[in-house]
Amino acid sequence: MLYIGNHTTSSKGYEKMARQMIANGGNTFAFFTRNPRGGKAKEINETDIEKFLALAKENHFGKIVAHAPYTLNACAAKENLRDFARETMADDLKRMEYTPGNYYNFHPGSHVGQGAEIGIHKIAEILNEVLTDGQTTTVLLETMAGKGSEVGRNFQEIQEILALVDKKEKMGVCLDTCHVWDGGYDIVHDLDGVLEEFDRIIGLEKLKAVHLNDSMNGLGSHKDRHAKIGEGQIGLDALVRVVCHPALQGLPFILETPNDDEGWTREIRLLRESAADFVL
């Protein structure tokens, strides 16, 4: 089963998001748990949740991948910003339990000059404060492009964070194709090699979701500018190989391409057709 969908920009509740995704040809999706720039989350509406859960079941949805706000920085230098990260994550994780067993993805953070090592420790510290034994949600660290002082710029940094987290079974990784390409991993010419490296350093069993994006920039550019599928430097063929890679079967593939619903519908169709035609 190929689980593919897009990061929906609508924030009108779970049922609406699922209906839009079905219209787009998708069977998973991503969404911001609250305004991407932070702020208060909407009240959970239990009727909306029930309708969503029924729709997702009926349409054989894969796991959905919630995204924490961009402004969340678990390794900020200022403690008040880390408090915001703490409170937001704890609150989001509580809300995620209304839709049990899904994924909560976040950007590890930016160390803002403190150095990656301090950043890594601060991120793990917050994870150790917010993860609970009872949660059914898996928290995903997103692989980053290495723009500015981003932490998680390579597999080692992700692994170092994971190693410091106590409740390891609650953690996973989301691989963003644009970010790893911009970070210097050549998924165009050596996808097998990149995944072998991921396996050696982190372990492929930790890979839970993929952000499927083309990139406006070249290998190792550390830029993080997403392009539409087939319109960037990664290209359609390489992205189809990602979707079809034996090691990645069953994972949710989330498009975060600069599109509207019409564009995402086209991309989902294109990727489904290309995957169906794909021969190893």
Ligand code: FE
């Ligand atoms: Fe992201």
Ligand code: FE
């Ligand atoms: Fe992403």
Ligand code: ZN
């Ligand atoms: Zn990005």
